[in-house]
Amino acid sequence: MSAEGQHDVTSGAGLSRRRVVLEAIRLADNEGVDGLSMRRLAGALGAGAMSLYHYVKSKDELLDAMIDLVFEEIDLPPEDVDWQAAMRRRSESARQVLARHRWAIGLMDARTSPGPAHLHHREAVTACLRRAGFPVLMATHANWLLDSYVYGFALQEASLPFDSADQLADIVEDVYLPQLPPDQFPYLNESAAALVAAGYDPADEFGFGLELILAALDPLRTRPDEAAAGR
């Protein structure tokens, strides 16, 4: 008698696991992961706190589900381009998605089992590398290397206190430099000055490492790339 009215208001249907997880992601995006509580989440869905437990076994399981939904947002490597283009696409996509959901990267170290979207993504990447001519173990190496770079970059990006190049100059001058006496940190001062002078934008940084890694991996293939050659 109390529930029906709420359902109509919030979105027609009743609760569902998907709706719960989606709203949890929105909440975490807006308020940070610390602002996500079962009660607040339930409130945002127009429901009681305990109702959520019909769709999610525990908060931990909810977090797992959130992460897997984030993985779903990441583009898979396209199959009709050469391997470097495919990896570029999925890596850039991953970076963007992880930047959109800053909380996700910090949650990943605790949860140990991959989830279906994660597995699906991994399969697609491995397939791409194998078809590109990387031997089995080399494909594993490449996978580790690329993922490490993407996750590590996202981690560093998430801990930056600014979003754009505009803010960089301000932050460097107001926060960074005052902490850095030039006699004790000569090189960081030099760096900071150069970055500001060059109008440095950390958003451009990702490409450098990615291209370097792709180029260095390329000669480790032992066969021509099927996707690049054929269809």
Added chain:
Amino acid sequence: MSAEGQHDVTSGAGLSRRRVVLEAIRLADNEGVDGLSMRRLAGALGAGAMSLYHYVKSKDELLDAMIDLVFEEIDLPPEDVDWQAAMRRRSESARQVLARHRWAIGLMDARTSPGPAHLHHREAVTACLRRAGFPVLMATHANWLLDSYVYGFALQEASLPFDSADQLADIVEDVYLPQLPPDQFPYLNESAAALVAAGYDPADEFGFGLELILAALDPLRTRPDEAAAGR
């Protein structure tokens, strides 16, 4: 009247910021970061919960301090070897330290300001790269790339459910493969089989990407390495 007895037992002196943070790290190492509460930490130190707030402004500040102490454990790049050896040393050290404190990497994305040990480390790395002959902006690129790799690797390593190569085979067979129907995940099955057959140890994986990155960065220097050449 209650505190003194405990102090003698635990380590002679009274509380101190350093002792608080050290014990917090030990607790987080043993029980996971979720098991670290102000009450439990105080208990482990033989003190009341609120006593901690004389040394730490809030739990958040405690976490910041813990992370910075972790950074202190990481070897600085030695100054008397060539830049690749120096980076190898500090990167390996960072990997080990972050593996020893699994909780640290997951905390890093939330806390945005570097801390003194972090800054000191960054200065030393930048110095090493600059002296090796990397131009200012290129040194920044190299810094981002290397750190991304190290952090991302640590992140992936932390989310592995096993520690050694021995356990890998078991886990793959018991947990991984049952989730992976061969028709849906042919490449992951191929990989898993190859890894088990090769006696793959993820501890060896780190070197591959690191060496690849170091080798690819080397030609981007514009001057000879001072450390390698001189003294």
Added chain:
DNA sequence: TCGTACACTGTACGTCGTACGCTGTACTAT
């Protein structure tokens, strides 16, 4: 002897995750 500073603590408040048991509704079998 007094005052004052310091190191530390007990209590209390609001919030958290969630165990437990209860509601009303929908549907199926009789």
Added chain:
DNA sequence: ATAGTACAGCGTACGACGTACAGTGTACGA
């Protein structure tokens, strides 16, 4: 029509959390 069963959701309660606030006793200089 009636009873039975399953489902979806909720209210309450418990223990643990971070921490504000108002103390406590001790050490020490005047």
